[in-house]
Amino acid sequence: MGSERIGFVGVGLMGHGMAKNIVEKGYALTVTANRNRKPVEDLVGRGAQEAASPRAVAEASDIVFICVTGSPEVAAVVEGPDGLKGGLRAGMVIVDCSTSEPTLTRRLAADLATLGVTFIDAPLSRTPKEAWEGTLDVMVGASDADLARVRPIIDCFAGRIIHVGPTGAGHTMKIVNNFVAMGYAALYSEALAVAKANGVAPKGVHAVLGGGRMDCGFFQTYFKYVIERDENAHKFTLSNAHKDMRYCAAMAEASGIANPLGSAVKNCFAMAEAQGNGGKYVPMLSDEVARWNGLNLLD
Known part of the structure; x- marks a missing residue:
C-alpha cells in the first residue's frame, strides 16, 4: 500500500478509470463529485473516501490529481471558492492531467510555489477504455525529482510515461x-x-x-x-x-x-x-x- 494520500478532482470519462486504478492499487484516495454522482459512488464502493469540495480533498491528501475539461475549470478547481488552494500545505504536489493552456500551468506553478506546493502537468493520450485498463499514455512536465515522487501513482493508470520537459511542457x-x-x-x-x-x-x-x-x-x-x-x-x-x-x-x-x-x-x-x-x-x-x-x- 502506498504511503502517500491521494486526492482526485474530476472523476469523469477519463478520471473515473484513473481513480479506480489508484484505489485498487492500495492508495488511500479521496474524491469529490461534480455533476455526476455515479463515478463517485462506484469509487466509494471500491474503498475511496468522498469529500465535499476540492478544498476538503486537499486537506485530506498529500498529492492531488486534477482531470477536468480545460483551463477555466482547472483555475476554478485550484483558485475558486472552496478550491484546492484553501486546503494546501507546504510539501504537497498537484498533478494536472487536464488538457490546459501552458501559460496557466506555469502561472499556477509559480503562484503555488510561494506556498511550498509543487504544480506539475501530466496530460493524457488515448481514451476512457485505456484509462479503465490502466494503459494511458502520460506526457509529464516536471523536474526529475518531482516526477520520481509521483511516478508510482501515475504508474497505476499509465502504460507509458514520457517526461517531455519542465512544468508546462506536458501541456x-x-x-x-x-x-x-x-x-x-x-x-x-x-x-x-x-x-x-x-x-x-x-x-x-x-x-x-x-x-x-x-x-x-x-x-x-x-x-x-x-x-x-x-x-x-x-x-x-x-x-x-x-x-x-x-x-x-x-x-x-x-x-x-x-x-x-x-x-x-x-x-x-x-x-x-x-x-x-x-x-x-x-x-x-x-x-x-x-x-x-x-x-x-x-x-
Missing part, C-alpha cells in the same frame, strides 16, 4: 498531440466525402488505408465508428476537440508561429459545434462533413 506536447490527432480526423472526414462523391464507399477507403502505411491507432478507432457505427469507439467530443484547437491556435500565435493547417482544422470543428453537434464524438465529424456536401456515407 504543450498534449496540445501538439491533439493537433495531429484532430488533423487526422478532419482529413479522414474530408477524404471520405471526396471519395463518396466519386463512387468510392467508406469500406473501400478503409480497405485501402487500413493495414497500410497510413494506418495507426487513431485510424482504427475513427473507422470503427465509420464502418461499424460503434458510437463509443472514440469518446472525445467535438466541442473538446474545438477547444483544444483553440488552445493550439493561441499557443502558435503567442510564439509567432504560422499555423495555417491548425486554423483549417479548428474551423472544421468550429462549424460542427456551431451547428449544435458539440456533444457528438470526434469520428462523427465524418457524417457532418458529408452532410455539408449533401452526402450520406451510409447510402
